[in-house]
Amino acid sequence: MQTNLQTTLLDHAQQVPFKGIFAKKLRTMRFKSLFILALLMAAAVSSTYAQDPDVPKTLVNKPGQDTTIKKLMDQIQQVQDNDRQNSNVIQSLLQGREIDNITKYELIKNNIINASETYYLMNKKILDLKSRTTTNNLDIFITSLNNPESKALGFSYSDRISDLVEKVILKGKADKNDRDGKIMESTKSIISSPIFQSFVSLTPPLAIANSIMNFLHSVSVSNKAITKEALASFEKELNKYVIYYTALNDANQKFEYGLNFNKDQLNLLQDNLYDHLMFTASVLKFKLPERGNKSLGETMNTFFFDFKKDKVIDFFSQLEDKYTTGKKIDYEKLLRENPNLKEVNNQMEDLVLQSKRFENLYNEYFTLLDSYYSKVNNSLKLALDNGLADKSTIDTKQAEFRDLKTEAVNEIQASINIKELYINTDKIKYRYRVM
Template sequence: MNILYMKDYVKCAPLGFLMLGCVMAVQAQDSSRRDTVIPEIRSVPGNIRTADTTIRRIMDELQKVTDSDRQNSSAIQGLLQGKEIDNLTKYELIKNNLINASETYYLLNKKIIDLKSRTTTNNLDVFITALNNPESKELGFSFSDRIVELVEKIVLEGKTDKNDRNGKIVESTKSIINSPIFQSFTALTPPLAIANSVMNFLHSVSVNNKQISQKTLQSFEKELNKYVVYYTALNDANQKFEFGLNFNKDQLNLLQDNLYDHLMFTASALKFQLPQRGNKSIGETMNDFFFDFKKEKVVDFFSQLETKYSKNKRIDYEMLLRENPNLKEVNNQLEDLILQTKRFENLYNEYFTLLDSYYSKVNNSLKIAQDNGLAAQNIIDSKQAEFRNLKNEAVSDIQASINIKELYNNTDKVKYRYRIF
């Protein structure tokens, strides 16, 4: 027999046979002692001790093997149980994240639409429009009336008559002010357009009317510019606010497009039927989709998944994850969704920054009106207080409508930092 094979054979031989062989050897020795006269009695104890030591050593080795088998068995069971627990943990993380994310998608879309629809409140719009209306007397004067008064007082030096040339100049000035062209302008520019047109008209008239000197026109323009400076400041405030709102809205549109793309991937992994956008707007498409893509239906999806992979009242999480790899990928991309909520928070805060800047610029224009003597201080103070209240009302209204804290609380439930591989 091959020596290596014999070694393996000996290693694999049951320990019981080894023990039996030792016992038989001892019995043979005892039989030999009965048939043979032992010259010295003191040699017997030595043989007995040798046999006992061999048996004890074999028993110790047997105990070690038994203990080792027990330890190995426990370790293997621990590894198997650990693997099962690990898969369960992964699944529960994915499940909870996607259920909470479904609510995040809905809330984020809803709040994007709400913020996009915001410009200012109706009351604030009415207030600004009145200040910029040439016919309005919100500050105690009508710009249209003031222009006519300045023409009569400075340009014509109080010499007017409906039937003479000066009277016709006054009537022509009134016609310019009331021109349908200016009435069709946006609320931002009529006073400035009117002032510019009247100045051009008077300069052209002065060419043939020697009574209207350049010095007279300069005096008229100086007084007119007190109003022009006020309306220019107010116009600048309106334009910058409108530009800021439009930029904010463009960024919200882009954010909603990105949300749509992200949602489509998640919905596909959860076996939802994807919406057909067609000619519909992104807002309309998303609203239609959220009639079906709801938190309750995502919960139901995972319930059906667990039923599918249940065997003997136990869920095979390893197989479930292996056969649905997209669930891991969707979970690992949830950080992108959270970043989109952060982007919305920035745009939400930018809206209030715009409103604060607008408030400051409008107040500055009112201060110019006061400094130029266009309106009394008590009127300016009253208008500034009214504008402050309207601005605070607009802030409270949008905060209550959008409820950004609701989005914060839901986002905190998504454990997006834990990636699964």
């Protein structure tokens, strides 16, 4: 009987809290009924013995003669014992319910407080990574390799083309007649033309090579001294430079394409972060920003002047004060009247996934840098293979490039500090959903 009653109370109290209270009232009524019944039966027995003249006086109220009253009293005692035990069970359930609400609230509170810092860190690091191409020193190094006037590899591309035109096309006769002199002037004019600096699809060296070849083929139509053999020989020598600059240009273009794609993904991630932040901020009663003509980055930076960790902590302190009676917080009522807090908590998994997406984009940047490093080194090797520069010069440039790449990696890692984001994100217990 005791076990069945406790089981029933447990089931009912877990499913519908008020049934546990109803069960307690039923037990009290039953106990009172049994007690009244026992008194009536005891009175009836005593009356019978007292009124019956045939019953010997020695039998009236003699211990052990009638067990009815004793049985009834034992049952009453059993009901009392069961009632105490069931009351303890009910109190345990109610206490467990209160503890459960406290646990839910503390989980929600801590997750949101930690998330407030995650929003800030992610936005800051997204903006930092978006602004990255390489570093100034690395950019200067690549620009020097691609500059027609530079002697980074021990030669000037402009001077080499002029020499080839004079030696291969004009056979060293540039100073002997006006027509050859004009060819040299036109060659130098093409090389120094500022128009090639605005080319985006080709690097200046490739654009210059293409223009020089078109010019010489055009001149050869009227100048019979410029033979097909001379043009073929010139083009063969020129192609050695074209191969080097094409490889360098390919490295630059693929790195730029990769950076732009990475930046597009960061923009998309920042949009998602903004939407997530706005929902959380609205639930916490923060005034949401008006974007207007501002960029997303500017809007979020401005918003973080107000949306700070300490202000989120203040929000929960005020919320707890509101639901405090005496010295006790009514967590059940707090959660019931603020259901969106649960939803914010349950969306923390999405915020953590966004942080992991940033980590992937961060790592992809270094993958791009590694690929770029490899391709630039390959272009330098082509310069060596085609005899454009000697081995010591190429070795020196490759070592310089390696040091600059290492410097760029260290600078970006120190600036973004991805470990800071790891540590903060790990504080968010996103796997625990609150229902």
